[in-house]
Amino acid sequence: MNSTQIISISSLTKRYTLGASEIWALKGVDLSVxxxxxxxxxxxxxxxKSTLLNLIGGLDTPTSGLIETPTGKIGTMSPxxxxxxxxxFVGMIFQSFNLVPHRTAQANVELALYFTDAHPGDRxxxxxxxxxxxxxxxxxxxxxxxxxGGEQQRVAIARALVKNPEVLLADEPTxxxxxxxxxxxxxxxxxxxxxxxxxxxxxxxxxxARQYSHRVLRMDYGVxxxxxxxxxx
Amino acid sequence: xxxxxxxxxxxxxxxxMKTRSFxxxxxxxxxxxxxxxxxxxxxGMQQLASENFELLELFTSLQVLPHSVVRSERxxxxxxxxxxxxxxxxNDSVMQxxxxxxxxxxxxxxxxxxxxxxxxxxEANTSVYALxxxxxxSAPYSRMKKGRFFSSxxxxxxxxxxxxxxxxGFKQPDSILGQEIEVVTASMNPGAAxxxxxxxxxxxxxxxxxxxxxxxxxxxxxxxxxxxxxxxxPWITAQNMEKISFRSAFDILxxxxxxxxxxxxxxxxxxxxxxxxxxxxxxxARGYRTFSIADxxxxxxxxxxxxxxxxxxxGMLALVVASLGIANTMIMxxxxxxxxxxxxxxxxxxxxxxxxxxxxxxxxVGFIGGVVGLTFGWILTRIAAVVIMWxxxxxxxxxxxxxxxxxxxxxxxxxxxxxxxxxxxxxxSRRAAKVDPVHSLRHD
Ligand SMILES: Nc1ncnc2c1ncn2[C@@H]1O[C@H](COP(=O)(O)OP(=O)(O)OP(=O)(O)O)[C@@H](O)[C@H]1O
Ligand SMILES: [Mg+2]
Numbered sequence: 175m176n177s178t179q180i181i182s183i184s185s186l187t188k189r190y191t192l193g194a195s196e197i198w199a200l201k202g203v204d205l206s207v208x209x210x211x212x213x214x215x216x217x218x219x220x221x222x223k224s225t226l227l228n229l230i231g232g233l234d235t236p237t238s239g240l241i242e243t244p245t246g247k248i249g250t251m252s253p254x255x256x257x258x259x260x261x262x263f264v265g266m267i268f269q270s271f272n273l274v275p276h277r278t279a280q281a282n283v284e285l286a287l288y289f290t291d292a293h294p295g296d297r298x299x300x301x302x303x304x305x306x307x308x309x310x311x312x313x314x315x316x317x318x319x320x321x322x323g324g325e326q327q328r329v330a331i332a333r334a335l336v337k338n339p340e341v342l343l344a345d346e347p348t349x350x351x352x353x354x355x356x357x358x359x360x361x362x363x364x365x366x367x368x369x370x371x372x373x374x375x376x377x378x379x380x381x382x383a384r385q386y387s388h389r390v391l392r393m394d395y396g397v398x399x400x401x402x403x404x405x406x407x
Numbered sequence: 408x409x410x411x412x413x414x415x416x417x418x419x420x421x422x423x424m425k426t427r428s429f430x431x432x433x434x435x436x437x438x439x440x441x442x443x444x445x446x447x448x449x450x451g452m453q454q455l456a457s458e459n460f461e462l463l464e465l466f467t468s469l470q471v472l473p474h475s476v477v478r479s480e481r482x483x484x485x486x487x488x489x490x491x492x493x494x495x496x497x498n499d500s501v502m503q504x505x506x507x508x509x510x511x512x513x514x515x516x517x518x519x520x521x522x523x524x525x526x527x528x529x530e531a532n533t534s535v536y537a538l539x540x541x542x543x544x545s546a547p548y549s550r551m552k553k554g555r556f557f558s559s560x561x562x563x564x565x566x567x568x569x570x571x572x573x574x575x576g577f578k579q580p581d582s583i584l585g586q587e588i589e590v591v592t593a594s595m596n597p598g599a600a601x602x603x604x605x606x607x608x609x610x611x612x613x614x615x616x617x618x619x620x621x622x623x624x625x626x627x628x629x630x631x632x633x634x635x636x637x638x639x640x641p642w643i644t645a646q647n648m649e650k651i652s653f654r655s656a657f658d659i660l661x662x663x664x665x666x667x668x669x670x671x672x673x674x675x676x677x678x679x680x681x682x683x684x685x686x687x688x689x690x691x692a693r694g695y696r697t698f699s700i701a702d703x704x705x706x707x708x709x710x711x712x713x714x715x716x717x718x719x720x721x722g723m724l725a726l727v728v729a730s731l732g733i734a735n736t737m738i739m740x741x742x743x744x745x746x747x748x749x750x751x752x753x754x755x756x757x758x759x760x761x762x763x764x765x766x767x768x769x770x771x772v773g774f775i776g777g778v779v780g781l782t783f784g785w786i787l788t789r790i791a792a793v794v795i796m797w798x799x800x801x802x803x804x805x806x807x808x809x810x811x812x813x814x815x816x817x818x819x820x821x822x823x824x825x826x827x828x829x830x831x832x833x834x835x836s837r838r839a840a841k842v843d844p845v846h847s848l849r850h851d
Contacts, residue, residue, distance in 0.1 A: 268850065270851070294411070
């Protein structure tokens with residue numbers, strides 16, 4: 175892994191067993207992600223995009239292969255180390271936002287800091303600052319149900335970014351949003367990317383993928399089949 | 408995650424689900440209420456018994472009785488010892504011997520004989536106890552119901568039990584104080600042997616002797632004494648009475664055999680209860696037979712243990728039912744917060760964090776239930792105590808509080824509530840920790 179690389183993936187496989195049947199969601203993925211890169215993953219449904227993202231996010235463990243990061247190698251890390259990795263190294267956002275319904279916007283964002291080294295007394299301010307930065311100054315004390323989809327996704331982004339991660343993993347972040355909101359969300363990701371953050375985004379929207387990323391990778395049947403230049407230089 | 412975070416989240420979750428939390432906690436409240444009030448009763452009764460015992464100094468005294476020691480029953484016997492029973496005479500040298508045992512404060516002789524008591528034309532048969540006047544300085548004789556203990560060993564005075572006064576026809580037992588009673592004893596009449604023979608048994612070989620004594624004190628009777636002394640007379644006064652003194656036929660046998668005369672029994676007082684067992688064991692090892700309330704109390708303690716266990720079991724049953732409620736609530740909570748668990752994991756929680764959060768929640772349920780249940784249990788025992796006292800006083804007795812809530816019982820009750828709740832939450836919390844974040848976060 176050289177200095178510009180932040181993630182290096184080699185021969186990554188993931189097998190799911192459902193009763194007697196086996197599904198190879200990933201069949202040998204090799205990929206290296208540069209620091210500060212905006213990477214898009216496209217491909218048909220079931221091609222293994224989410225599986226790859228979840229493995230990079232440390233939510234799941236590979237069947238074989240390695241994911242090397244500056245914090246350590248996923249596949250050899252202990253469950254505790256992996257938890258710390260999730261807390262500090264990566265931030266994740268999802269198509270269905272995954273906000274905690276009974277927590278306010280601010281409380282949702284604060285939740286991300288419970289598992290970091292942030293001082294408990296600083297949590298509220300860090301969270302409200304981040305939400306304000308993302309244009310949600312008036313929504314701090316709203317619950318997810320009282321927010322629009324775009325607002326909910328922005329809260330989710332605030333929650334992912336408040337702990338200052340190295341990499342942002344976005345699994346179809348615009349999948350539930352209309353065109354304007356989709357663009358707004360992508361702008362936020364691009365913004366963070368311009369400040370040096372690394373983004374890996376899964377999307378079905380090829381236009382967005384081309385417009386916002388440096389590279390677009392196409393997956394099919396658990397492998398990366400194609401790589402094209404994105405709109406960013 | 409800090410302790411404050413964990414507790415904050417637990418309280419927050421319980422507060423959010425008010426109705427359900429209320430119902431779950433109610434189960435614990437009822438369980439702890441039952442447990443603490445029932446045990447309060449058990450402990451109260453036990454305390455009452457031991458307080459009374461201590462008051463009467465029954466823990467620090469024992470009785471030495473004349474006895475034949477069958478050596479073969481002892482463990483440390485030798486073949487030569489097994490042949491004949493050994494007679495232990497309770498005489499002055501034995502008294503000396505006993506008084507030198509470390510821990511013994513004093514040794515008093517006691518004599519018992521049967522007599523008839525007459526007063527104002529009424530009569531009653533009773534055992535008469537002869538004691539030294541100095542016994543009046545310590546319990547139970549230092550606390551008379553009315554009047555005082557006799558003034559000297561040779562005073563022509565007597566102390567009488569309430570029951571005997573009643574039997575002698577005194578409706579107000581107190582009024583027997585200052586009255587003169589007659590103690591009628593039987594003694595061998597050597598001169599009657601011939602007339603008895605001649606009359607074919609119509610003339611008694613015994614002779615009645617009458618002694619006038621003034622009642623100077625009325626004994627307290629509390630029903631705790633195994634054999635309440637009915638009539639107590641001064642030692643010398645009793646010695647001067649002509650009578651057949653015996654506690655058992657064995658005394659007579661030993662008298663005949665040794666030609667000597669022993670006391671019916673000796674009362675040994677210990678310096679403190681700590682010496683009790685050592686002194687008793689020493690006495691037994693030396694071949695004396697002992698009798699003490701303290702020994703009886705050990706038996707009683709065992710009975711109390713059984714009662715407490717039974718009462719506790721009833722309370723526990725209620726708590727077990729409550730714990731099922733807790734487990735059910737927790738499992739429901741996992742289903743509801745399935746996605747939230749995944750979110751927390753994706754944010755860096757590991758299995759132990761999740762487990763801790765769920766355990767803490769059941770712990771909080773147990774703590775609130777424990778504290779409130781204990782409070783309710785205490786209120787319940789107070790109400791019950793008032794009712795029982797009222798009832799006892801109505802029955803003409805002195806009302807006593809039969810409940811006790813010592814600090815350890817309070818602490819144990821709350822700890823039990825928390826403990827049982829944690830146990831109930833153990834399995835659900837482990838299950839919560841095992842939630843697969845990928846599964847729970849999947850879009851649906
Ligand atoms: N937990 C699981 N158990 C069994 N099979 C699974 C599991 N997760 C994913 N799979 C299977 O692995 C394959 C890849 O799934 P994945 O979710 O990565 O696809 P995807 O590219 O994200 O699809 P989509 O675009 O629909 O989100 C699919 O065939 C899916 O059914
Ligand atoms: Mg997917």
